[in-house]
Amino acid sequence: MKLKAIIFAMSLSSLFGIEAQFQGDSLKGSLGDIISFDWVIQHPEDATLRFSELDLDGTGIEVLDKELTRIPGGSRLHFDTAIYDSVGIYSFPSSIVYAQDSNGLDSLFLRGPDLEITSVLSPSDTTFRDIKGIHKIRTPLNLLYLVLFIALLLLGYLIYFLLKRRKKAGVSRQQQKIIVPPEEAHVIALRALETLKRSKYLRFEQWKEFYSELTRILKQYYENRFLVDALEQTTSEFLITMNSMVEFDDQMILDTQSLFEKADLIKFAKASSDELESGRALTLAIELVNRSKVQSNQGDKT
DSSP: OOOOOOOOOOOEEOTTSOEEEEEESOSEEETTOOEEEEEEEEOOTTOEEEEOOOOOTTTOEEEEEEEEEEETTEEEEEEEEEEOSOSEEEEOOOEEEEEEETTEEEEEEEOOOEEEEEOOOOGGGGOOOOOOOOOOOOOOOOHHHHHHHHHHHHHHHHHHHHHHHHHHHHHHHHSOOOOOOOOOHHHHHHHHHHHHHTSHHHHTTOHHHHHHHHHHHHHHHHHHHHOOOOTTSOHHHHHHHHHTOTTSOHHHHHHHHHHHHHHHHHHHSOOOOOHHHHHHHHHHHHHHHHHHSOOOTTOOOO
16 A cells, blocks of 8 residues: 655755755655655746756666656656665665756756665565475486596696696796886876877867866876775765865865866756866866875975
8 A cells, every 4th residue: 555645845945046845755665666756946937957967876776767847937857766676775866957047057956865665575474484304306317427527627627727837937937027116196197187188179179078087087186196085976075075184275175176066067067168268177187286296305396
């Protein structure tokens, strides 16, 4: 029997008036049940909505239907979901909605709900029963033939292993092992940024690809330099991490926030850019690397 519908709201307001209200029936169900919920987004009539991509990999959640419809005063974003893996709590991924109208671009964070999946077993299915006795099955296989077959397999594997080891030893005597010391984080990052500067993205005005590669290089640098999971975090999550670490000063956090938020608008909201603005972003990324790189005792000239 379907549980009595409940409605709860998570209202988030931005500086320009866009707000969203979460609505859902019971967020509990069994394996395979359809769990539906909506976001009612209030925005100006002339606004155009865009949404960031949902990353469902590894969540165990399947989206059966997704529909965006216009309603008086805004839009309704509807989801039909189901879970087939196992019982437990599943967190629906959060997303960002971007609204573009005559007043400019606005964005709002939509926090995903937690879906609870319970067992589909009835009380009779969980009753303990007596263990049945062992049932013997006769086979026509002769035990002697089986032992000989296993012995031949072991002999063949031993011959193969000895020949492979002898060949490997001969090659190792002819070649010397070269050990290449690992490069420092800023060396890798600066080389990648220089490659990006000479890439086709700026020449052919491929702004989305340019900013995607730029933020990936900078996050990889932070990950190698400060040992944080920057690549696995969203912009807002990584800014929280930066604010919690003494290694980042206020100016570095502000510059990183400005660069990443501009990149998000271009990657997810399809905002426009130009060669001058993109060049400034590249220069800022290089300054962030040089500002935070490890300084050697003799001075780093890289």
